[in-house]
Structure formats: structure tokens, C-alpha cells
Amino acid sequence: MSVPLLQVDGLSVNFRTRSGTVKVLDDVSFSIDKGEILGIVGESGSGKSVLSYALMGLLDDNAQIKADTITFGGIDLNGPASALSAIRGRELSMIFQSPRTALNPIMKVGKQIEDVLRRHGPVSRSNAKAAAIAALARVRIPDPERRYEAYPFELSGGMCQRVMIAMALSCSPSLLIADEPTTGLDVTTQAVVMDLIRDLVRESRMSSILITHDLALAAEYCDRIAVMHAGHMVEIASARTLRSHFAHPYTRGLFAATPTADTELNDLASIPGNLPDLRLDLPPCRFLHRCDRRQADCETAPVPLQAIGTDHSVRCRYPL
Amino acid sequence: MKIVLSLATRIATAVPSLIGVIVVTFLLARALPGDAAVYYAGSSATPESIAQVRKALGLDKPLWFQFGDYASRLAHGDLGTSLSSGQPVLHDLVARLPASMELTLCALLFAMAIGLPLGIAAATRPGKAIDHICRVIVSVGAAFPTFFVALGLVYVFYFRLGIAPEPLGRLNDTYFTVPPTVTGFYLIDTILAGDLAAFDASLAQLVLPSISLGLFALAPIARIARASMLASLSSDFCRTARAMGLSRTRIVYGYALRNAMLPVVNILGMVFSFLLGANVLVEQVFAWPGIGAYAVNAVITSDYAAVQGFVLMMAILYILLNLAVDLAVAAIDPRVRYDG
Numbered sequence: 001m002s003v004p005l006l007q008v009d010g011l012s013v014n015f016r017t018r019s020g021t022v023k024v025l026d027d028v029s030f031s032i033d034k035g036e037i038l039g040i041v042g043e044s045g046s047g048k049s050v051l052s053y054a055l056m057g058l059l060d061d062n063a064q065i066k067a068d069t070i071t072f073g074g075i076d077l078n079g080p081a082s083a084l085s086a087i088r089g090r091e092l093s094m095i096f097q098s099p100r101t102a103l104n105p106i107m108k109v110g111k112q113i114e115d116v117l118r119r120h121g122p123v124s125r126s127n128a129k130a131a132a133i134a135a136l137a138r139v140r141i142p143d144p145e146r147r148y149e150a151y152p153f154e155l156s157g158g159m160c161q162r163v164m165i166a167m168a169l170s171c172s173p174s175l176l177i178a179d180e181p182t183t184g185l186d187v188t189t190q191a192v193v194m195d196l197i198r199d200l201v202r203e204s205r206m207s208s209i210l211i212t213h214d215l216a217l218a219a220e221y222c223d224r225i226a227v228m229h230a231g232h233m234v235e236i237a238s239a240r241t242l243r244s245h246f247a248h249p250y251t252r253g254l255f256a257a258t259p260t261a262d263t264e265l266n267d268l269a270s271i272p273g274n275l276p277d278l279r280l281d282l283p284p285c286r287f288l289h290r291c292d293r294r295q296a297d298c299e300t301a302p303v304p305l306q307a308i309g310t311d312h313s314v315r316c317r318y319p320l
Numbered sequence: 321m322k323i324v325l326s327l328a329t330r331i332a333t334a335v336p337s338l339i340g341v342i343v344v345t346f347l348l349a350r351a352l353p354g355d356a357a358v359y360y361a362g363s364s365a366t367p368e369s370i371a372q373v374r375k376a377l378g379l380d381k382p383l384w385f386q387f388g389d390y391a392s393r394l395a396h397g398d399l400g401t402s403l404s405s406g407q408p409v410l411h412d413l414v415a416r417l418p419a420s421m422e423l424t425l426c427a428l429l430f431a432m433a434i435g436l437p438l439g440i441a442a443a444t445r446p447g448k449a450i451d452h453i454c455r456v457i458v459s460v461g462a463a464f465p466t467f468f469v470a471l472g473l474v475y476v477f478y479f480r481l482g483i484a485p486e487p488l489g490r491l492n493d494t495y496f497t498v499p500p501t502v503t504g505f506y507l508i509d510t511i512l513a514g515d516l517a518a519f520d521a522s523l524a525q526l527v528l529p530s531i532s533l534g535l536f537a538l539a540p541i542a543r544i545a546r547a548s549m550l551a552s553l554s555s556d557f558c559r560t561a562r563a564m565g566l567s568r569t570r571i572v573y574g575y576a577l578r579n580a581m582l583p584v585v586n587i588l589g590m591v592f593s594f595l596l597g598a599n600v601l602v603e604q605v606f607a608w609p610g611i612g613a614y615a616v617n618a619v620i621t622s623d624y625a626a627v628q629g630f631v632l633m634m635a636i637l638y639i640l641l642n643l644a645v646d647l648a649v650a651a652i653d654p655r656v657r658y659d660g
Contacts, residue, residue, distance in 0.1 A: 056563055089565025096563075101556040104575055106653050115574070116564045151654045168562060 001072075004031035005207050006055075006175060010068035013047075013054050013231075017062065020279040024050045024063075025231045026286075029305060032175070034283040037201060037208045039218030039239070041254065042228035045275050048211045051228070052177045056094050057084045073174060086150040090120040097183040099160035109163045110136070111149030113170055120171045135166040139196060158189035162196065169200060176201065177209045182217070215258045218244055224311070227251050230275045230286035232284055233305065237312040247308055247319035249291050285316070293318050323650075323657060325430045330646055334639050341635035343656050350383070359622060360403075391521045393528055399632070400625030404617060409629035414613060417633070418504025420603070424595045426507075427533035430592070438582070439545025443553060443580075446573060454542055455457050461539035466598050470532035470605040477528060479526030484528050487606040491522045525601040529606045536592045536598055541584065552576035581652055589645035593638055 013025040025047045032038050053059050055070070055077075070078040073091060077084050084092075096102040104112055111130040117123050123131065129148070134228055136144035139162040152160055161181060168176055178197060182190035183217045186195060198221050201208045206213035214217050217238050218225050226236040227250065235248040244253055273290035284303045288294055305315045323445035358365065365373075374380050393400075399409035442454035469614055477484040490506055491498055496518040499509035507526070510519035552558060553576045561571045600612035611630060618626035650657045 058559060058562055085565065087565075089563065094563040096556065096560060098556065102560045104557040104561070104579070105655065106579060107575075115561075115566060115570065119564070119566050119570070153655050164560070167560075 002033065002172065005034045005036075005073055007033045007069055007071045008055070008067065009052065009070075010066075011051070011070065012066045013050055013059070014064045014066075015062055016064065017279075022177040022278045023231060023282065024278060025054065026282075027305075028228075028231075029234045030226055030233060030236055032207045032209065033207045034207055035202075036176070036224065037198065037210060037222045038048050039210045039212060039225040040223030041215050041218045041225055043271075043275070044211055045230075047231040048134075048213075048228050049179055049270075052094065052179050052209060052211055056088065056092065056177065057081055057299070058094075089116055090171040090175075091173050092177075093168040093171070094179065095164045095168045095178040095181050097160070097180040097191060099164045099181075099184075100152055100155075100157055102164060103160055105152055107151070109150055109152060109155070109160075113163070113167045116167055116170050132144075133168070133172040136163070138169070139163075139200070141166070141167040157185050158193060161185065161189075161193050165193075165200070166195065169204075169206075172204060173206065175207045175209070179211045180213070181210075182212075197221075215254050216260070227254065231278060232315055234287065234316065235314045236305075237309075241309065241312050245309070245312070247312070247314040248287075248316050249293050249320065250283060250287050252320060253290075269297050287316075293320075322530070326650075327647070327656065330650075331643065334643055337639050338636070341632060341639070342391060342394060343387075345628050345632045345635070346387055348631060349624050350386075361622075394632075399629040402618070402626040402629075403623045404621050409625050412614060412626065413629055415504075416609060416611045416614050418501075419614060419660075420596070420599050421610060422490075422505045422507065423526065423529055423533065423602070423608060423610060424592065424599060426530040427595055428537060428588070428592060430530050430534035431537035431541050432588075435541030436545050438538075439542040439547075440549050440572075441487050441578065442542070442546045443549030446550065451546075454546060458539045461535045461542075463603075464535070466532055466536050467601040467605055469535055470529065470602050471647050473528045473532055474605065485521070485524050487528065489607050489609055490525055491518065492525075496521050525606075529602050529608060530585045532605070533595055533598060533602050537595055540587055540591055544587045545580065545584050548580040552580040555579070561659060578652065580648060585645060585652065589641055592641055596634065596637065 008031065011028040012023070015022040015024055028047075028051060030038070040051065041046045048264050050059070050063075053065070054065050059065065068077050070076070072087070075083055075087065097213070103109060110129070112131045113135050114128045117128045117131050117135075133144045133148050136147055141147050141159065141162050146244060147155070147159075147163075152163070155163065155199045155226050165181075176197075181197065182193055184192060194217065197208065197210075200206070210218060210222055211266060216224075224236065224238050225241075227234050227248065229250045235242070235246065235247070235251050242251065243255075246255060250271070253269070256269040259265070259268060271290060275288065276286055283299050284301065285291070285294075285298050288298050291298070295318060301317065303315055303317055305313045307313045308319060355379060357370050357379055360377065361370045361373040373379075378386055386575065397410055399413070401407070402409050402412055405412055438450075438454050438457065442451040445451060447492060450491050474484070474487050478487060485492065493522075496513065499513040499515060502512050506522035510516070510522060553572070555576075555599060557579075558576055559570055561575050566575075596612075599608075599610060600616055602608065603610045603612040604616070609634070612625070615630040617623070618630060646656075
């Protein structure tokens with residue numbers, strides 16, 4: 001087996017706040033191969049966005065990041081920030097939710113792409129402009145020469161997300177992190193944007209992390225899916241395996257709460273309880289109090305992420 | 321083309337404000353206590369001479385007729401004659417306005433030169449020493465009354481240390497020749513006249529009053545600059561810029577600062593109008609021959625025409641100022657530029 005593009009082992013993130021330390025991520029480990037799309041799924045507050053921000057070095061100063069290993073394309077990122085800042089935006093790029101506010105409101109979108117191009121390589125002014133227009137054309141924006149001159153407020157949300165994608169891909173990164181890229185877009189635009197991301201990722205043999213709360217979306221577009229709950233990665237498997245052989249009670253709950261073509265609204269089940277308060281002392285299994293399968297030793301014995309099949313791991317003592 | 325059109329629209333919206341101001345200044349003079357005719361006729365007036373003066377001033381005519389008369393005289397640039405100086409009010413105002421403008425602009429320049437970098441530095445290093453220094457300066461600047469600062473500065477730098485020139489007006493004309501009036505700004509006129517010694521001298525005269533006035537403006541500028549920089553730096557588009565690997569300099573100055581300038585420019589308009597008001601006090605302390613001192617004198621001596629002229633001129637200045645602020649905002653923000 002080849003060396004993965006991104007390898008993360010034992011990543012923990014704590015936020016120091018006035019009301020105590022919030023243990024947002026605990027012992028998260030995963031890897032991504034070249035050309036693979038990994039979906040990270042979880043409800044709001046499960047730590048999926050924090051995970052991507054930690055990888056990109058975008059967290060505030062009050063975040064404490066600890067990890068055993070973070071390597072990306074052979075580079076050790078688990079150290080001083082300089083290694084990361086050398087590749088950020090060029091090898092490792094990211095797009096965000098709410099694309100309209102994610103772009104500088106008072107700068108032409110073409111100029112914003114140019115800024116990224118000029119930052120990461122010696123490009124002349126006229127070449128940069130041509131490259132920016134080419135980047136806009138690549139994300140299938142009609143009439144890219146004219147759109148180059150547009151301000152974000154003159155474009156629709158879907159158009160702005162395409163501009164974001166064009167900007168993120170302008171330097172041909174090897175990993176694209178997409179943080180809920182379709183949140184805030186209408187349903188037809190969502191499908192168009194997701195198709196575009198998948199096509200571009202496949203075309204240029206990039207890898208991608210898709211962060212979403214939508215399990216159905218992840219199942220459709222991703223090769224592998226990792227499920228997160230309260231800062232733990234509770235299950236990780238190929239999309240097909242996860243769909244048919246999910247092993248964690250939380251994953252089962254997520255599937256039961258996801259509508260499909262032949263479920264009625266009444267058939268959808270909600271997962272009881274809420275996420276635990278991450279400022280308190282937490283049991284080894286953070287799903288404990290919402291779980292109907294819990295046993296006495298769930299409260300005390302450590303629960304490691306264990307392999308239960310080829311490319312299928314689960315963090316549960318009593319998997320399904 | 322679109323820009324020219326929206327600019328023309330914006331200027332056209334200033335016209336109703338201008339009409340409103342003319343009406344208010346007219347009514348203001350009529351609403352002031354006392355009978356103008358009695359006042360103009362003098363202390364030894366008889367009922368007959370008062371009636372005569374009333375007729376001469378047109379005060380016996382109906383109000384709408386008086387207003388028409390007032391408006392038509394305004395249209396010819398006639399603001400009436402000042403009782404105390406005996407000169408046409410317009411002449412007095414035009415002669416004194418540059419002194420106040422020069423002082424106010426220098427104060428604003430001083431406040432911006434200190435306040436903006438201070439606010440930016442505080443926002444980029446929140447919780448660090450510079451942030452606390454900024455907070456202290458802002459509190460002190462806002463807490464001390466202008467005239468107190470002015471007197472304190474005069475006491476220390478003129479009376480005690482003897483570094484500053486005597487606080488008597490714009491230029492000591494015993495030693496220096498007053499430059500021929502071109503712009504009315506001594507700093508510019510002395511350069512145009514090629515008189516560098518006079519330039520230095522008028523600059524030296526400006527320092528203390530500008531600082532006294534500017535300290536007052538520094539607080540709001542620094543505070544707004546800090547707040548809007550903080551908001552800008554934590555915005556989604558700055559996060560994007562960081563994710564794209566842009567340099568810190570580019571993010572702070574190219575992305576955050578330009579967006580943060582919008583509230584700062586808006587506050588500048590307000591600060592400038594505060595300064596025009598605060599001028600009155602500083603001009604008294606430094607014997608500055610500006611319009612503030614003129615207006616105070618006019619109010620004390622019930623010089624109606626002068627008060628009316630002063631209010632009208634200030635109102636027009638405010639209108640122009642708001643126009644300038646709007647144009648500056650439009651220059652920064654494309655969303656405003658293409659609006660309507």
C-alpha cells in the first residue's frame with residue numbers, strides 16, 4: 001500500500017475559555033490517499049469544522065493543538081507554523097460555507113484570484129490576469145473575462161462559490177478541504193456545485209475532504225466517510241461499507257434520521273439527547289448518555305478506534 | 321457613466337437640505353428674543369424712529385415677504401452688515417474662515433496620524449501592551465476638556481519651557497510679514513510667497529492649538545479604527561485570505577484595513593463637525609482670529625446678521641462635509657458606488 005497523502009494521528013484540540021477548557025477534539029486519527037474524497041460527517045458541534053481549521057492553521061490563539069503525527073505529502077506539519085504557511089493556499093487549500101461573505105466585498109473577484117496566484121509564484125501582472133481568467137473558466141463560469149471585473153455582491157451565491165473554488169484551485173493544490181460548501185445555496189445549485197467539485201477533483205487527481213452534516217450528500221460524493229461525534233471520530237469506512245454495514249450506534253442514528261426517496265417524514269428518527277458539555281470531565285465514550293446499547297464498562301474502560309473489517313474502524317465496545 | 325450619474329444624484333439631494341437651512345436661519349433670527357428694530361434704532365430712540373427703522377429693515381412687511389427679500393439678498397451674496405465690525409458679514413466670514421479651517425484640518429491630520437496607526441496596532445495585537453496604551457490614550461483624550469488641555473499646553477510649553485511661541489494668533493506680524501492671501505491658509509500662502517521663515521513661524525503657531533483640538537478627535541478615531549479593524553480581521557474574507565496563504569501584511573493592509581476604513585471615514589465626518597464646534601474654545605485660548613471667536617462675539621452683542629451668517633455658513637459646511645464623506649465612502653466601497 002502506498003504512503004497516504006495526509007496522515008493524522010492522535011490529534012487533540014482544546015480551547016481555553018473563561019468558563020474552562022473545552023475539549024473540542026480528542027484523539028482523532030485518519031488518513032487520505034491520493035485522489036481520494038473523504039467525507040467527514042457529524043452534527044453541529046461535533047468538531048468537524050474545527051478539525052479542518054486545525055489542519056489549515058486557521059484556529060484562534062486560544063486553541064491548543066496536540067498531535068502525534070500530522071504529515072502531508074511527506075512534510076511534517078506537526079511543528080512550527082512555518083512549514084504550514086509555506087504550503088497553505090498552494091498545496092493545501094480550502095473553501096468555506098457562505099461564499100458571499102467569504103470573499104472580500106470591496107475587491108473584484110478576479111483581483112482576489114490574482115492575489116493568490118501572485119503570492120504563490122512569480123507571475124507577471126498580465127500573466128496573472130490571464131491565469132485568473134483561466135481559473136474562472138475552469139470552474140465553468142460563463143463569460144469569465146466579464147466576471148473577472150465583478151464584485152462579489154454582483155454575483156449569485158452559487159457563482160461566488162465557483163469563484164471560491166477557482167481561487168482555491170488556482171495553484172493546483174493536492175488537497176482541497178471543502179467546509180460545508182453547499183450550505184446556504186439552493187438545492188439545484190448545491191448539486192451543480194458538488195458535481196463541479198467532484199469533477200475537478202477527479203480531473204486533476206487531487207484529494208479532498210468534504211465536511212458536511214448531510215450523510216446522504218457524503219454517501220453520494222465520497223469514497224470514504226468518517227463520522228464524528230462530540231470531538232471523537234466514531235466510525236470510518238468506505239462509503240459503500242458504511243451504508244450497508246454501519247457499526248456504531250450513532251451512525252445508525254444518523255442513517256435513521258436521513259430521508260431517502262422511499263421514507264416518509266414520520267419514519268425519520270431523531271437521535272435522543274444532546275452533545276455532552278465538552279467543558280466537563282468526559283467518559284471514554286462521549287456517546288454514552290445517548291446510547292441504548294451501553295453497558296457498565298462503557299463508563300470506565302478506554303474505547304480505542306478498532307478495525308473491524310478491511311478499511312472499516314469503529315470506536316465502540318459493543319458495535320452493531 | 322453610472323458613477324457620474326449617481327454622483328449627480330447625490331449632489332442633488334443636498335439641495336433640499338440647503339433650502340431647509342435657509343428657512344431655519346431666517347426663522348431663527350425672527351425667533352431670537354428682543355425686537356431687532358429697537359436694537360438697531362439705538363438707546364436714544366423714540367417710537368417714531370423705531371417705526372422708521374422697522375420700515376427701513378422691512379420688518380413691518382408680512383413674514384413671507386420678508387423671507388422672499390432675505391432669499392433674494394442671499395442669492396446675491398448679501399448676508400447683511402455686522403453691527404460690531406461694520407463690515408458686510410460675508411466679508412468677515414470669508415476673511416476668518418480660512419484661519420479656522422487651517423486649524424481644524426491640522427488638528428484632524430494630527431488626530432488621524434496618531435489615532436489610525438494606534439487603533440490598527442491595538443487591533444492587530446489585542447491584549448498586548450499597545451492595546452492597553454491605546455485604551456489609556458483614548459480615555460484620557462476623551463476625558464479632558466479641550467480648553468483645559470489647551471491651557472495646560474500653553475502653561476507647560478510656552479510659560480514654563482519656552483519652546484512654543486506666544487499663543488497670540490496665527491503669525492507674529494512684528495517679525496514676519498503676513499503673506500498675500502491666495503488660499504487664506506498661511507501654511508500654503510507663505511510657501512507660495514516663498515517666505516520660509518514665515519512658514520516655520522505659522523507652523524509653530526499651529527502646533528499647540530492643533531494638538532489641543534486634535535486630542536479631542538483622536539479618541540473616537542482610534543476607538544473606531546480599533547473596533548472596525550478587529551471586526552475586519554475576524555471576518556470570513558480575512559479567514560479566506562489566510563486559508564489562501566496570503567501574507568500577513570497583505571491581509572492586514574490590503575484586505576482588513578480597506579474594509580475597516582469605511583466606518584472610520586464615516587466617523588471622520590462627525591469628528592470634523594465636532595471640531596468645528598470645539599474650535600470656539602481653542603480659538604479663545606490662542607487668540608486665533610477664526611470664526612469661532614467671531615460667532616461668540618456676535619452672540620454676546622446680539623449681532624443678528626452675523627449670527628445668521630455664521631449659522632448659515634456652518635450648515636453649508638456640514639452639507640459639503642457630508643457630501644465629501646459620501647464620495648470618499650463611494651470611492652472605497654463599490655456597493656455604495658452602484659447603488660440606485
